[in-house]
Amino acid sequence: MTRSEKPWAVVVTVMVCALVTLGALVTAGVLRHERASTADPVATTTVPPTTSGVGADGCLTRPCVVVGPVPIGGTTVQLVADAGGRSGRVQIGGGGASDVIEVTITKLGAVLGPDSLQCSGGTQSACVVRGDTPDGMLGQIVVGRSGEWASLEKPFASDAGFVAVQDVTGRQSGPEVLVAQHRCDRPDCAGTPVYVQVFTLRSDSLGCTRDYARLDSIPDWPVVDLTEATLRDCG
Structure with missing residues (x-):
């Protein structure tokens, strides 16, 4: 490699390293999200509201x-x-x-x-x-x-x-x-x-x-x- 080609080689090397680092960061973020979703299902589950008192049929204390x-x-x-x-x-x-x-x-x-x-x-x-x-x-x-x-x-x-x-x-x-x-x-x-x-x-x-x-x-x-x-x- 000649003296004039060395700067271009450095640039290419830096770009490759940056892409590899970015890919690793994205992969790590995805893995963290998946682990959080599977480890804490309550966080993504909707709890149905509770009701009390008179039921849909109008009964409060059974048998009616x-x-x-x-x-x-x-x-x-x-x-x-x-x-x-x-x-x-x-x-x-x-x-x-x-x-x-x-x-x-x-x-x-x-x-x-x-x-x-x-x-x-x-x-x-x-x-x-x-x-x-x-x-x-x-x-x-x-x-x-x-x-x-x-x-x-x-x-x-x-x-x-x-x-x-x-x-x-x-x-x-x-x-x-x-x-x-x-x-x-x-x-x-x-x-x-x-x-x-x-x-x-x-x-x-x-x-x-x-x-x-x-x-x-x-x-x-x-x-x-x-x-x-x-x-x-x-x-």
């Missing part, structure tokens, strides 16, 4: 009792009562419904059962969720109109153990609420006559029936069917 669905006002309504009937939810539209109303009477000691849901249709529809208590029965009223449903703030209480909704008067304001009471003013009223007081959905009294010896003496019991003509002053 589903009451309904009841077709009413162009939709369906059903009640999901949790184990023991100590809590529940009203599903508007049946199972998997987007509109869910919590049952609040259970917080007052009411216990839900297989007959807890009863509905009546009309221009304004209404359902009652009723539960037994040591003092009789509590009824929570859920009202629907034009696809919008809501629960009335205050429940209705019956010391005789019967609350229902029925279109008694045929008015456009919707069904009425039927509440049975004992004709009694003493602590122990078992065996005393009963009567039914009828309320509007606004809790205004429309009157009372005559006295009956027992609940099952009310016309058409257990599906009570009253008319406005059966009502009189409650005094």
Whole structure:
């Protein structure tokens, strides 16, 4: 090799060395990445979110009792009562419904059962969720109109153990609420006559029936069917 060719040889040698070094660095980086991926799989795994509380079927504490669905006002309504009937939810539209109303009477000691849901249709529809208590029965009223449903703030209480909704008067304001009471003013009223007081959905009294010896003496019991003509002053 001549004196004039030596600089070019040096340049070529330096370039080759640089390429070899770069290749080694790239290879080392790839190997480090692969080792990290295989050694720590958690870093590349998506952990599914955890959920708690009410399940997709509306059940909170199993086994649940589903009451309904009841077709009413162009939709369906059903009640999901949790184990023991100590809590529940009203599903508007049946199972998997987007509109869910919590049952609040259970917080007052009411216990839900297989007959807890009863509905009546009309221009304004209404359902009652009723539960037994040591003092009789509590009824929570859920009202629907034009696809919008809501629960009335205050429940209705019956010391005789019967609350229902029925279109008694045929008015456009919707069904009425039927509440049975004992004709009694003493602590122990078992065996005393009963009567039914009828309320509007606004809790205004429309009157009372005559006295009956027992609940099952009310016309058409257990599906009570009253008319406005059966009502009189409650005094």
